[in-house]
Amino acid sequence: MKIEILLNNDCNNLRYIKHIEHLNERGADIRLVSFAGIMHHKFCVIDKHLCMFGSFNWTQNANIRNIEDLNICDEVSFVNNYLLEFKALWNLSKTDIQLLLHPSYCSICKNPIINILFMEVEGNYQTKIDIVQQCGCQQKIVYTDYYDASVYNEYVGSIHQFEDDIWAAKESGDETTYYQLIAQQDFVVANYLSLVRNNRMGMPIIHAVGVKEWKWFNKHDGEFIYKVIWKERGTNSYVQDEYEIM
Ligand SMILES: [Zn+2]
Structure with a gap:
């Protein structure tokens, strides 16, 4: 099983840096990326054929406190679009985002x-x-x-x-x-x-x-x-x- 997660590099996610490092040491690939305010996605693709998306922010607050929606879809072309979006962001995720947002x-x-x-x-x-x-x-x-x-x-x-x-x-x-x-x-x-x-x-x-x-x-x-x-x-x-x- 391969787990790839892109997280915004902000104080909310940095609170969990110990957990992130722990999981990365065990084979996960979790990246904290400075999207500088443009990241608003909250979706998850499972095994290339199931997609979860909605307002749900994958936080404890979303889980127990907020009014949220979380949709699950297995329609092929729909899931594929999310997969492509993830790949595009993944490929951008290292230094490219910084270069894009802060050109010379x-x-x-x-x-x-x-x-x-x-x-x-x-x-x-x-x-x-x-x-x-x-x-x-x-x-x-x-x-x-x-x-x-x-x-x-x-x-x-x-x-x-x-x-x-x-x-x-x-x-x-x-x-x-x-x-x-x-x-x-x-x-x-x-x-x-x-x-x-x-x-x-x-x-x-x-x-x-x-x-x-x-x-x-x-x-x-x-x-x-x-x-x-x-x-x-x-x-x-x-x-x-x-x-x-x-
Ligand atoms: Zn010039």
Whole structure:
């Protein structure tokens, strides 16, 4: 049996550090991570086929004092989404969260320095990945690598597979389905990106993923821009939706 737990690194959880260390010494993998106020999850996945979620905070207060709800679900796609979310957070859980929440700042323009992964197909067989480091005054490629063509195709496919359904849900005004699909899409993309990131050493932390796209200003005139199609958790406030190609 393998037990993996992600806990917010705060005074509530640090009170139990002795128990945590005790369990870790016996094979559990319990991590205290500084999510700096953005962690609001409280879910549990058991044996990849059962999910428990709700307002329940897994504390003694939740157990004996508070008014709470705790739901149990074994619907496959539902459980899978939580599993993907856990994997994404697990992969982010070491130093990445700190880097995401506290990017370096440019000494000249004072803007945060953002790393964006750009993917494009090169020839018939390759995916070219550039990581562009960008602030308000500079833009440079800090990392370039080549992958199999399937990397681009699967990634773009994983984004597009939800688009029709998302559009349909939006048109019909079905907000619940709409937000569920958006969340599902994000889970899949985040998980896929984790795979790409973890497979290669030396790649800097990625705040966002973008594609090069033609943007029309008017009927006759336009230019290529970088369009951000996905942002890592916690980075929303400082990653723009579009970047100029300088
Ligand atoms: Zn700058």
